[in-house]
Amino acid sequence: MATVVSTAVGERTGPLDRLRALHAEGRLADAYDEVPGLLAELAAAGDPAGPPAPDLARAGQLLSRLDREEVLREHPGTETFTVAVTGHSTLNGLTAPLTAELARHSLLLKVHEGDYDSWRRDLHNTGSDVYTSGADLALCVLDAEIIFAELPHPWRVEDVQRATDGKLNLIRSLAERYVARGSGTLVLNTVPLLRSHQRRLVDARSRARLGVIWREFNAGLLRLAAVHERVHVVDLDPLVASCGPVNEPRLAAYAKVQFGEQLLAAYAREVGHLARALRGRTKKVLVVDLDNTLWDGILGDDGPDGIAAATTYRGEAFGRFQKAVAQIGSQGVLLAVCSKNDIEPVRNVLREHPDMALRETDFVQVTANWEPKDRNLLEIAQRLNLGVDSFVFADDSPFECGLVTRSLPGVAVVRLDEEPALHIERLLADGWFDVRELTSEDRARATQYRTEVARQDLMESADSMDEYLAELGVEVTLSPVRDHEIARVSQVTLRTNQFNLTTERLQQADVRALHESSDGLVLAIRSGDRFGDNGLVGAVLVSGVETDGGAESGWHIDNMLLSCRVFARGIEQACLSAVLAAARAAGAGAVYARYRPTAKNHRVRDLYPSMGFAETGESADGTVSFRHDLSDEQLPTPPAYVRLTADVGRRSS
Template sequence: MIPNHKAWLSYQKIYDVEFANYGNWSGALIASDPDVISVIIINLSDFIEIDTIPVEEPKDLMFSITSLLKARLIKAKEPTVMAVCSEDSYQAQRNSKKISYKRRFYIDLISELEVIASEFTDFYFVDLDHQFSEDGTKKAYDLRNWYFSHCHFSTRGLQQIAESSGEILKRHYEPPLKLLVLDCDNTLWGGVIGEDGLESLTIGQDGIGLAFLDFQKHLIRLQNEGTLLALASKNNEEEVWHVFDNHSSMALKREHITCARVNWQEKSDNIKEIAKELDLGLDSIVFWDDNPLEREKMRILQPSVTTLNIPEDVLEWPQYLIGLNCFSKSSFSASDYKKTDQYQARAIFQKESKNAIDMHAYLKSIKLNPSAKNLNSSSMKRALQLCQKTNQFNVRTIRHSSSDLKELSQKQEDFCFLVSLSDIYGDHGDIGLVCLSRFDRQIVFIDTFLISCRVLGRQLEIWILSEIVKRCELYDVKQIIGEFIPTDRNSPAENIFKGNGFKKIKQKNKLPENIANILSQNSSIFSLSLIDFNPSNLDLFEDV
């Protein structure tokens, strides 16, 4: 893979990179450290050289690849990425009746990898044949590199391998951005509503109007996958909603929009208000505007916001939107498909709670109904999402992998659970995660305690604490240790252990050594004797 090639520079800036010897993919898999990321590149030309190879040999090869891969995945604690290509030659006459053995094997291999990826959340694969085809497959290979360096790939091919696998690893460790804020005039439609009027807008007709319509359809796809959409437009609000409600070619509807700021204020101020309303960090927001001046002002005034350099040609916008990596994710949970409804419900809750004269009475009136369920294989995907994405109410902000979560839940299944919540504003889904570690018969450590920002302000953390205590009592636990590790985002969780019977521990060296060894240097430590647990506000919750 030409270790010193410039294509790997982006990797080397982030990771300590080691290259295995050419052809030793099986040995590398067998000997791979479970605590280290593994990226395997397989070119079928190294295994299937002649198109008339007997079909039995590919079957043996398939078993070798998949069995060794699964052996790695069973023990791996860090992600594994397998990038595969066929480098299959195509000749119209020869392949006019059937595809080659190599191509058939490649299709079967991709199908097998897809099944494995559904079983192991830390495994990802790259279909390099598809990836290379975007630029032209021939450009991805270089015979000179092959004959002189035993590397099949050209500079462009190596760059594509590094970029695609790098994007996968980035998303594994960092959540996608959450909100796309859009202009309206000459962005969602062609023309200016205040000047041109409804009938003169360009949407849905042939040419550029069809491009605007396709752009809207791809926005809806993003919204369906969990990306929030908002408007920030210098316009008269009534005229903008008139387009949404009355233009027959509008695919995007009011219900797709989580919130809007349509006025004559600076868009940088409007985005700040939107972030506050939705309780999102500015660094989780993407801004799309056709006007380069507005984009430049946003970069200067709100540098944390990702401001896109969109193509000048509207015809390129649908494909550009599809290709954006900032929103991409490899899997979806049921919660993703309800995201807009959930954030709209949050906005209503925030507005009504601010107007409440008696907050306790108001919370009691909204019929809070939490529940807990043990972590299992079907809920692992959502637990991993919460672990990777939750920043505000997260007492330790430890980004566990799926392997970590499995290990924690297998030690004691009742000590790892998801929390869901419903109230008069709707079913909020799984919005909390707790993982407890038992260090001896009488002491439990709160490894993970987090709540989605969508439901903050409801005192749910008190109910969760009571659920933790209840489960510990079932196993005769006497003491619970909690740790708060401060970050620049998790101040909402800062006071959870102050009160409710917890007492601050000033000297960590008085704790059992196995607990003291995992504590952070800059954290605050609290201890609860279960007999001292005295929660307040539990009467807010139904069936308690």
């Protein structure tokens, strides 16, 4: 919903005008906290089935002129994100949309732009910005001229085969070099085949062979992401299909701009999704309205027989949307309903209506009442023990969308409209649920959250928390992570915010490196109870387990993390007691730990002191250091109601 901003002279302006006014007045850095909301309005104004709104790139041009240090002085909590850009063609047009897309997600961009056609040199030279800038992402933007510019004249299909084979081998070796020596994630892309290249062949058989060769080349690029954990490949084919021409021929010929503005904007949007996922900003819950959102019609007015999600012209569009929602839910996204309706008719429709592709059991929470929707969203978040900023809210009502946007700015609002054929495009346009890799725990998440209802019923029937925990029968296993669990541990570091002692985000390669190091331990926390298995719910990351001498010799707990759905069950105390006991058994002199405060992890501030750690100092950023000297005759023991199985290992300190 577009917000109207009044200027001093009473003019009505839109979000881009507001940004321009702030920039002209020199107040854009001071008002930077307004930027994500204004950019969200610009993004919502775009065609959901097409490229990002052009005004986003225009806003990015303003934002790219900001002094980053000034923004950080005015808003010290702003999270920065570093990107190194290299490629074959002229890529100056990427900076503005990339700045805007990252700012949409509250990330302040620091960009290092490479020279024209420098990609081979930059990826080979470990002294280039790609390696030395500390980039979170290294973007290597490839276009068709990396092949066709090197072909003989005239060329034949066989020449293209040799060129693509050689180029794929080169890219593969450069990717391996970056993975071995770089620090971030390398982003490659598939390469669009231009019609002007294909039509230089006059016979259909040769064109078909060229198509096969080109698709095999792109398939080889895509496979690099499956081989390397720190390589991501953006598939440009779907973007080209929605954006139109790959380039503008005159700019391509004279300025070497091989990708047009619309394609670069769509590419920047995909990079923004990836950056958000790398920083743990992936959304976890999709909350949907019902009337004119999941079905055609208004249940309260039309009755069950008057609504449709199949059998009618418009109803089929709603049915397709339901199937898309169900597809998302099958991959670990929690589904919930927030509707202004009476609850029993809603339940009857979700249970019995023949048109419904979604049933009541597909949702972890169905809320239907006449309370304000922002209040209902807060209650759903509390019931799921999740932050409301992990929610995406989809509704066809401008009023409801505006209410949630103003009241709960952390919620991603998907404004649907009267055209149900575009519901899917609007929901999927911003990749709110994108992750690097799907785990088995993701697929089981909805089932695990549904069992929370039974746990809450047990807690409400118990006379005390101790009685509830005793009847719950909590079982905990703490042991070194297994290879197939590394992706899940990485995901826990990326997505866990409340029980995260340092909020350090680790990619799979980082977890693997600590796991395989001579002095590191990655301990996976798995839990279950009488209602079922919760799977891998957390981790303890330990380093220095073989350290000798020095003022801080001993074991160092680099971080401890636990899923919010298993809070307050004694799991964290059980695991810490096991780590302390193992450290003393291994001869460690002490165990050290840190707590770095964030807006969301204040609940765990006193965890270490409660387990006998003494505070040893506090740094300028608020990070508190702790030490447990292991000298107590009686170390903390697991709570009596927790059955713990621990295999921490016995390494010498």
